[in-house]
Amino acid sequence: MNKAKWFTGGLSLLMAAGVTAGCGSSDSGASGSSASPGTASTAAATQAPKKTVQLKMWGGVPAESGPQAVVDAWNKQNPDIQVTYERFVNDDPGNLKLDTALMTGQDADLYVNYTYSRLQKRKESGLALDLSAFKDYNIDEKMGPDAKLWTIDNKYYGLPTKKNLSFIWLNKNALDEAGLPIPPLDWTWDDMKTYAAKLKKDKRWGLLIHESNYMGQVDAATAAIGYTKADGTSNLNNPLASKGFEISFDMMAKDKSMPMYGEQMTSKMPTDTMFLKGEGAMLYAGEFIFRNANNLKDYPRSFKIAFAALPRLSKNETEFKYPAGLGDVVSINAKSPNKEAAWKFLKWYADGGMLPMASGGRLPASKDANVDEAVKLLLAGVETTYDQDSLKKVVFGKFPTFVSTLEQQVIDLRKEEFEKYFLGKQDLKNTLENMAKRHNDFLKQNKK
Structure with missing residues (x-):
């Protein structure tokens, strides 16, 4: 009985569909279509439009x-x-x-x-x-x-x-004025400290560092020798890292050739635009600065830009890699x-x-x-x-590179400690010891 009802209902639906299809065919024929009943026009009617x-x-x-x-x-x-x-x-x-x-x-x-x-x-x-x-x-x-x-x-x-590459952007006109050559590829942070002091003026910093590159010199050395020692303990307090922090602090507090850390972070100092305005003779940043440096309408400049590779903390090549890749x-x-x-x-x-x-x-x-x-x-x-010569050597040069593999929690704890040092709230010895201790605690808690 159920089968009979199903068959009767289904037949009625099929007949109704046939009538509908026939009406559709008649309309199509009137408009000049050659589609036959139940073929192309039916498919078009039932096919859902493709979703974007x-x-x-x-x-x-x-x-x-x-x-x-x-x-x-x-x-x-x-x-x-x-x-x-x-x-x-x-x-x-x-x-x-x-x-x-x-x-x-x-x-x-x-x-x-x-x-x-x-x-x-x-x-x-x-x-x-x-x-x-x-x-x-x-x-x-x-x-x-x-x-x-x-x-x-x-x-x-x-x-x-x-x-990816970070390097030093140079105001070539300022270098010429100070009688300084474009630095060689193997220069050091001691060399850059000297350059910055000579390039500093009343309304011009010797060196500006983009916030994203502030730990560049420390990471370049630490990554090369390892964030952890052979025994698995922290290497954040290694001697080269110590030198990296100290030389930056001296350039801020003693030479006054670069802005104080607190001033730069509090004011969100626009280091890239300051450099392009001539308010900094050197800028440590990445290739992303090109988008503004090439925009002479919004960032007009009268000086030529040259490039230097990142300076090393040590002359030993095995103790340095470039944050790039x-x-x-x-x-x-x-x-x-x-x-x-x-x-x-x-x-x-x-x-x-x-x-x-x-x-x-x-x-x-x-x-x-x-x-x-x-x-x-x-x-x-x-x-x-x-300056095309330095651009080819530095921007398109080939260097041993690294990508920092420090976990975000370690980056954050290290920042908490070095900020105390740069703000004058903690000496360097305690800063390094605290970094290493907190890193070791992290390593123990996350031991695989």
Whole structure:
């Protein structure tokens, strides 16, 4: 009985569908269509429109400095996957904003990590996708051996996309005026201390250090010899680290050739724009400064810029590495519902889609990207405002590099201690001892 009812009802539905299809065919025929009943017109009526995937990428670069041009190019070529860009400032509050978006499920499908510690923390929080799930892209082959520095437990939780390098930006006119040559590649912090003192004027600092590079000289030496000793205990209090802290303090408090730490951090001193205004003769920063240095409309300058490699704390080459390698590590949010689409965009971005970022100093790392084109974009229209010889030797030179692998908790505790020293609240001996003790406590608590 039930089967009979089902059959009768089903037959009625089929007859009704046939009538509807016939009416549709008649209408189509009147408009000149050759579609027959129950074929093309029915398929078109029942096929759901393809849904456009919406992705959001978070990064620290202002949209107008390349990212917007990148997503515009992608969106034009890929109407089925549309990307929008969200800028966050790459500082503690900005990274907190990003982490909140990732954890609370806001739109954040892809995002850029600028330090290993941030990537590690996000991986541990389950917010960075293990990219080994994708088998169609060989990161090591594409990006070279420096990419390995960004692995966590031998896995990639983000794709390094750009060549990374920190160096010393020099006001070439100020050097000439003081009778100082462009420093050699193997100069030391003692040399830079001398340079800074000679270049200092009433309204010009001898040296400015971008906040993100403040521990550069200490990490460059400590990473080369190891953050921990052979016995597994902390090496944060090693003699070279001690020298790095002391020489910075002397330049601030005694020579007065660079701003006091407290003044710089409290006022959020814009060291890059100060350098471009001629308020600093030397600037320790990364290639990201190019985006302002190349913008002569908003940052006009009358001086030529030259470059020096980072100075060493020791003449011994084995006790120094350059904080460089690769950077701008783009991760896919493990909570994103659009992982496949995000991966498709990320591969395109890394292999050349990011080229519009080159004018701001972000040169692609992939072997498949057009590096010559990137260099042209970097220097387009401003070639004569740079010392080409030092630019080639330093910005495009090859150096032994490292990426700091210190956990974020250790970076934070070290900062708490060295701030007391730079603010005059603690002597250097106690500062180093406290760093090592707190690091050792961390190592014991997190022993694997």
